Amino acid sequence: MSLWEYANPVRFLALSSRVLPVFWGLAALCLVSGLIWGFFFTPNADKFESTVKIIYLHVPSAMMAINVWVMMLVASLIWLVRRHHVSALAAKAAAPVGVVMTLIALFTGAIWGQPMWGTWWAWDPRLTSFLILFLFYLGYIALWEAIEDPDTAADLTSVLCLVGSVFAVLSRYAVNFWNQGLHQGASLSLDKEENVADVYYFPLLVCIAGFVFLFLALVLYRTGTEIRLRRTRALQAREVRA
Amino acid sequence: MKALLIRDLTLAFRAGGGFGLGLAFFLIVTVLVPFGVGPHSALLSQIAPGILWLGALLACLLSLDRLLALDWEDGTLDLLATSPLPLEAALSVKALAHWLTTGLPLVLAAPVLGILLALPAPGFFWLVVSLALGTPALSVIGTFGAALTVGVKRGGLLMSLLVLPLYVPTLIFGAEAARRGATGMDPATPLLMLAGITAGTIAIMPFASAAALRVNLR
């Protein structure tokens, strides 16, 4: 029994129909309980007052915005090396989720920045690199949409994803060099000293888990959709020929 | 390889080859900027390095869709793919030809346009140096974009969307070097970074471009 068995679309669909309800349930549970915990039962912070509650949306979505791209990178590599269709379709299915996560991170950041920094937007390195990440997502999706042959599209988007990853990292360092930041340091890290206080930390962890499960559920579901669409197209093509 | 380079260059210089279009575009953008932001030379001299870099970048971008599209249409690319010359090398040569016909003229024209935008005197040298170091990277990255979208009909807009984010590091370091040069600061650090990016892209991007083109030629 190996992981690669699930590269078979039929097996993948069978597995995903079994685990999907669990993931949807866990996502809903974690998101609802984490957000309610954070919104109703955590104190206001000294400096930020009630805006500290935005952290429960901002940090998880920002994490996911990056992690979704990493997942797409891994899926693209698997497609290029082992040519499992499910992998390519999973990368395709994940991209719009990444876009939404990036948008949420940007929006909540802007809404938080307005009262705290006195501006909706600043050309801070972190903000700028997220905007650039957003552009990369748009280009990736546009390339998928533009090419008709699914295998060609999968190959080209995978190459773009690899090259894009390198340039995204480069851009990150370039903007760091280019402008000094307003942005807070990491709110979560292995270094305990830097972390936010425990009152905020635990509900934040629950929210992050919620975002992760939501992402897993969405990607599995959307991959299934792509597999079905592809099979429909193949069957239709066979009908036309017959 | 030499034959391919000479062929690309003569095609570009011939009527309808598009040589000079990029230059003309660069000129027009530079002329339009004062209309947009006002004629005050204090403001113009402050933004001149950035505007000139941006203009050069856009001029480069505009000439990219001719880079492979014509050869794709008449089947030259298929011939190149089956020739003994590796596709990576062929694409490097094509990028070089693109730089010689687009990037190099832009570098040479930039000081003249700098006068129009009241670029401070110490800025001219560093502007030319930064453009000379940076534009090869623009051509090589652009070749990758062209190889990705060569099979797409009317792919020009799509290519801009794909290529422009890839231009971000080059633009940041290039414009930063030019700006530092113009304001009398030391431009060495961004210039070195820029040179690093150019060297890295020249070394690696032809492989990515060739991979993309092979998929499109399949």
Add this chain to the structure above:
Amino acid sequence: MPDLGKYADAVLSAYGVSSLLLLLLVVFTLRKGRAARAALEAVEKRKNPSG
């Protein structure tokens, strides 16, 4: 309802925008999924009307 103080607008709009975006994503995902499932079933039924 907790007291949000003078930043109530900011906090509430952040929650509003985010939930709206997430909701839209889920709705569109489910709708596209249903359509794909239905289309596949229709084609497979045509292929072997007995099954």
